[in-house]
Amino acid sequence: MRNTQYSSKQHQKGISLIGLILSMGVLILIAVLAMKVVPTAIEYNSIRKAIFSAKNAGSTVREIQIAFDKQADVGYFDAIAGKDLVIVKNGEEVEVSFEYTKKIPLFGPASLLMEYSGTTAKSGIVAKKPEKPQ
Numbered sequence: 001m002r003n004t005q006y007s008s009k010q011h012q013k014g015i016s017l018i019g020l021i022l023s024m025g026v027l028i029l030i031a032v033l034a035m036k037v038v039p040t041a042i043e044y045n046s047i048r049k050a051i052f053s054a055k056n057a058g059s060t061v062r063e064i065q066i067a068f069d070k071q072a073d074v075g076y077f078d079a080i081a082g083k084d085l086v087i088v089k090n091g092e093e094v095e096v097s098f099e100y101t102k103k104i105p106l107f108g109p110a111s112l113l114m115e116y117s118g119t120t121a122k123s124g125i126v127a128k129k130p131e132k133p134q
Contacts, residue, residue, distance in 0.1 A: 033106070040102045040114055046075040048118045051085065051096045055120050061087045064096060079116075086127040096120045097127040 015023070050071035057067035065082030072081065079100050086097040097119040104112040117126045 033112075036104050036106070037112070037114070040104065040116075043077045043079055043102075044116045044118070046077050047080065047098065047116075050075060050077075051098060051118065052120055054082075054085075055094060055096045059094070064094070068096075086129050088127045090121070094120075095127060099126060099129075 050068055053071055054064045054068035058064040064087055065085060068082040068085060072078065079102065080098055084098060084100070086099075088095045088097070097117070099115075099117040102114045102116065104114065106112055119126045121127070
């Protein structure tokens with residue numbers, strides 16, 4: 001005759017309570033980090049679209065800056081302004097570049113530093129702002 005009661009170690013499957021709590025903690029940390037980083041990534045994409053739009057809207061440095069500022073007003077981003085753009089004429093082609101950093105506070109003294117850059121140049125090389133003489 002077979003024993004109808006199962007041994008508790010033979011048929012137990014799943015995750016323990018401690019394992020569940022730890023895995024939920026990790027998932028919550030990842031979700032909080034994503035909620036802080038995703039808006040800056042969306043802002044970066046808006047800025048990239050705005051520089052292409054501004055490049056096509058003007059031919060002079062000032063026209064491109066004004067067009068970018070209008071795009072910034074419409075796109076609700078304020079990480080950079082038209083005056084922060086690096087606008088270089090490469091032959092007949094105008095190239096618009098930008099670089100900026102975003103500091104995201106996490107908890108206590110810990111923070112995340114995101115460095116964003118973009119350009120309209122076909123080479124993909126971001127032009128640097130000329131250093132001001134001291």
